[in-house]
Ligand SMILES: Nc1ncnc2c1ncn2[C@@H]1O[C@H](COP(=O)(O)OP(=O)(O)OP(=O)(O)O)[C@@H](O)[C@H]1O
């Protein structure tokens with residue numbers, strides 16, 4: 001479904017160039033749950049930005065459903081991101097002068113998909129346990145609540161691929177477990193998830209795990225079924 005081949009991203013700092021992403025290839029099939037860990041600065045967000053089509057690689061190619069990113073215009077890439085691929089960025093972005101509910105229904109303005117957008121948004125707000133905040137504005141929310149607004153918004157269009165950069169970094173263990181179960185449930189419906197996390201409880205989810213080290217992506221484990229970390233967390 002989704003394939004990245006030989007991705008490199010070269011940056012320059014203090015007149016020295018370096019590869020933040022260095023020859024990364026990865027394929028993602030329908031319904032896979034992939035988890036990437038790695039030290040700060042190892043290139044994880046740079047990689048996700050490229051995979052989501054937010055920045056271009058120095059070299060390499062991405063193919064989604066047979067179409068090369070390099071053959072798409074910026075408009076086509078943003079349309080792809082608004083419909084089939086959702087990206088939860090590490091640095092949160094929600095619109096302050098829109099309510100929580102309006103933030104979650106935002107994808108509907110670009111792509112009229114649902115017959116009942118408000119119902120869909122309210123359902124997702126319940127899933128991320130902030131339905132009581134639907135009419136509030138982001139400045140009055142905690143970081144973890146805002147994080148959950150961005151998760152609900154990313155799921156609004158039932159994307160084929162969800163790319164999530166540290167989606168649980170502001171959340172407690174119990175809420176993290178709820179979000180991971182939500183991701184598992186969307187994986188069960190055929191969505192693929194590619195998640196970067198520092199969170200050890202979240203990192204135990206997924207059927208394929210990678211570690212990123214100085215721009216290089218190395219496979220850690222691969223299992224046929226998503227391992228559930230629920231019991232570990234519940235027993236804590
Ligand atoms: N625009 C840029 N120009 C130069 N260097 C950059 C740029 N963006 C990122 N970098 C550098 O590239 C490296 C990888 O950054 P990246 O944000 O991908 O790391 P990360 O693995 O996501 O880290 P973290 O876990 O802290 O989020 C870092 O050394 C960073 O300073």
Ligand SMILES: [Mg+2]
Pocket residue numbers: 044045046090165
């Ligand atoms: Mg990062």
